[in-house]
Amino acid sequence: MNLVDDPRFSQALELFNSGAWYEAHDAFEELWHEQMDPERKLLQAIVQIAVAHVHLERGNTRGCTILLGEGLGRLKPSLPVALGLDLTALQSVVSDRLSALQSGQDPEVFPPPRLLPVT
Incomplete structure (x- = not known):
């Protein structure tokens, strides 16, 4: 099954976009x-990026900083769009x-x- 068509993918997107970082x-x-x-x-x-925000919620700014940096590094090869998502918008906010x-x-x-669909 294509990842985008997997119902778990849309559920994961909803969790991420609602700020349910641990669940996402x-x-x-x-x-x-x-x-x-x-x-x-x-x-x-x-x-x-989700785990970074779990760290942020728990007051661990160092852990958040490290994971945001690593997440951005792994995000770059997929820019600007992948899986129907606007990754440039994500990169901007995370940066x-x-x-x-x-x-x-x-x-x-x-x-x-947020993980927003390409418009």
Whole structure:
């Protein structure tokens, strides 16, 4: 089955987009185990971004910073679009949040990342 057609994928997207970071991480990780590259690397990037936000919720800004950076690195090869998602928009928000963390600012001044369909 195509990943985009898998009902678990749409459920994982909903969890991510609602800010249910831990649950999104679990949902995407389950799919990640079943994929081959390049989808595998992209899902790993999404998992890392979700886990970064779990760290942020728990006050672990260092862990968040590290995982956002790793997630961005894995996201780049899939830009600008993959799996019907606007990855450039995701990259922009995650980059803004990472820059805020690196400069000691509150990343929450920027909107949370979302996995939006290509329009």
